[in-house]
Amino acid sequence: MIELDVTKSHVLHQWKADSPLIACRFSPTGDHCVSTSQDNRLQRWNIADGQKVVLEGHESWVHALTFNKTGDQLISGGCEGRLIWWSILEAQPKAIRSVEAHAGWIRGVEISPDGGMLVSVGNDQVIRLWKTDTGEKLHEWPAHERHIYSAAFHPDGQHLLTGDLLGKICVWKLSDRTLVRTLDAATLYSPNKGQNAEFGGVRSLAISPNGNEVYAAGTHKGSNPFGAVHEPLLLRFNWADGALTKSHVCDGIPGGLLYRAAALNDATLTAVSGGSSGGILLFFNATQEKEFHRAGLPSLARDMDIHPAKGLVATAHFDQHLRISALFA
Template sequence: MKLPMSAAAADPKKVKVVKEFVHDSPLIACRFDPTGQYVVATSQDNKVLRWDLESGEKVEYTSHDSWVRGIEFSKDGKWLITGGFDGQLAWWDLSSTSTEPARKLDAHEGWIRSCHSSPNGQLLVTGGNDNLAKIWNLGSGELLHTLSGHEKNVYSVAFHPTLNCVLTGDLAGVVNEWDWPNHQVTRSFDAKALHTYNGGQRVDFGGVRSLAISKDQKQLACGGLHNASNPLGSVHDPLIVLFDWESQEVTKSLIAPDLKGGIWRCLYHTAGFLFAASGGSSGGYLLFWDMESEKDIHRLKLPHLARDMDLHLDGLRIATSHYDKKLRICSLAPQD
């Protein structure tokens, strides 16, 4: 696989699947490591998997007592940190041959749904089903602060790339901005468009499943779903709500017409577009938007439903994790 281009050359309309890694259980989440050598995924057999992108060698890490959604790394790529539905955080030393966690601690009551490291790599934020977000010393594992204020499960967390603040999004579509280091909610973004309460089925559904800040830091993207006419039956549409960072006004609602599903993750690309992985009753898709239109400008139907997605540091490769037990690598390069 040759990917010599720079990220600026990425072309959404050229996107295609170029590689697959196979496991023996359906996959859940995935991330590239910061060195660009590995891709890490989690699976329904409670494992954490690391594939070498070039050789395809797979290493399995087994310690969590449940599924794992949260994947993060230290900036140097030495440490893999995973947050599981067992409420535990585990640190794995990727520089060693050991497949045992170097550290494991009880982090949340209930599921950890999201992890993200700070721009300087010193802190880790986690969010979970105890309606809390927690700030940890990424190096030592020390709990530094607990952010309390959400009334529903915390679905997504993210550090701002330059400002001293943390963003946390919940099931109800509330996105809180917590200042740093005072740990108070300074602003809340109203992303309730991503939440549905279905009175007939008596269920809450949706939530802020992904948070992303644009490269120019003028926009906040909140990914999820809407039009949930049948939450229990997977009838809903993908939606990304774009906020102006300063005014907090909704500037755009990004949709994918005629496509049923939800956004599992959205990311901004340095080449100026926003993209997302969608999974639902229409299948799995990679969706692309420019900054002009609310409708997707291009979509790639994946061979199976996607559950998570990440962008390689080269800006030209996208990893997607799938129910059919495959981790797929797509290329955005204009030519192979």
């Protein structure tokens, strides 16, 4: 068992793709990490030696990635609205299934806790549930009034959360798809009338492993959204009553935006900030308003994933690198 010490985080590996990276996810075993890039491709990286295999099949950028529970399939969601299932463990992964799933961008795909169900969300404001192993569409419903940016299954397996541009988080009961309640994350939304711009949104949703807390990440203080003038913000909610318990602000990161947050364990939350201050890993706990540790990355980051069992963080960077950092000495 690896003894985690995030204050000792450091970059272990960096591997270069052919185009700026957009997103990344670890496989369940942590043996691989898959990234996506601005040339519409995906890359599967072997963590042991950095060997890269390129996957082609999307006609647009891919922001949404998830693995099935057994780790032998990757599901990617593209900005052309297509879901693709990949046989990700094969020497040269193939597209097993391709589904025209959404009108416009897919911004999030997640696997349910039991692995049986896949959710996809995006700009068409519709939530769609799919049977993971067959790709059969199980349910769909118009859910938000604006683009849906993120989704997360609650560990109880009974609820789904979705977050949108306006900072509205909806909690859905999966058995009948009814709206149980909403969480107010409107501080993540920065409309700017002068620029006629709507900016922000719930860029990432995460839930603590014990299910007691919900985290919403993004940006606030968008005084000049077109000029990247905004700051990172992470909101912490109590699952039981939906109350906002903490607003984690991040001082000294002008132009920052939290692209993703993920629970390392029940006590520690990890987030990655991109934007004009570069790439920064941030670590939060429940007692402190500000992060208890931050670690600068060599280049601006746009996405992050963690593999708690291996103590690893993967970050996708504008400088075309996938970086793997260790969260131990």
